[in-house]
Amino acid sequence: MNIDIIDIKTITTEKEGQLSFFEADKDFDFDIKRIYYITKVSEGVKRGAHAHKNLKQLIWCPIGSVKIYLDNIREKREIILDNPAKGLVIKESVWRDMLWLKSDSVLCVAASDYYDADDYIRDYDEFIKYAGGVI
Numbered sequence: 001m002n003i004d005i006i007d008i009k010t011i012t013t014e015k016e017g018q019l020s021f022f023e024a025d026k027d028f029d030f031d032i033k034r035i036y037y038i039t040k041v042s043e044g045v046k047r048g049a050h051a052h053k054n055l056k057q058l059i060w061c062p063i064g065s066v067k068i069y070l071d072n073i074r075e076k077r078e079i080i081l082d083n084p085a086k087g088l089v090i091k092e093s094v095w096r097d098m099l100w101l102k103s104d105s106v107l108c109v110a111a112s113d114y115y116d117a118d119d120y121i122r123d124y125d126e127f128i129k130y131a132g133g134v135i
């Protein structure tokens with residue numbers, strides 16, 4: 001599947017907490033053009049339900065817990081992001097759903113391109129046809 005789980009470098013100090021960081025090209029292989037984050041979601045809410053034709057994303061959850069359901073029509077995977085040091089890279093043609101396991105989890109995304117509604121596939125049947133042609 002067109003995904004990777006990466007360790008986000010994290011420096012822990014005994015009394016002052018943690019600092020996590022990643023660097024384009026060193027920790028993942030695309031440049032970042034956009035960063036966004038999702039907040040104020042209640043436990044049990046699902047978002048996502050789409051794939052991207054070209055966009056690559058690094059997703060991480062520094063606060064809380066979110067389950068990511070991934071599907072490339074051949075294989076399905078579930079990954080829980082619940083740790084500031086865990087990142088998930090999702091590349092082209094992967095359908096994703098995201099379930100908030102804890103209210104007010106913060107889901108952050110670094111994306112390879114600007115927002116483009118035409119890059120989204122929001123219909124699952126259309127995704128099956130699209131992914132069948134490119135995988």
Ligand code: TYD
Nearest residue numbers: 034036038046047048049050098114115116
């Ligand atoms: P969407 O990507 O569907 O969110 P999720 O996958 O978390 O459910 O985006 C939700 C709305 O926000 C949709 O109307 C598109 C808009 N949007 C932007 O305008 N710019 C952005 O960078 C993003 C990510 C979304």
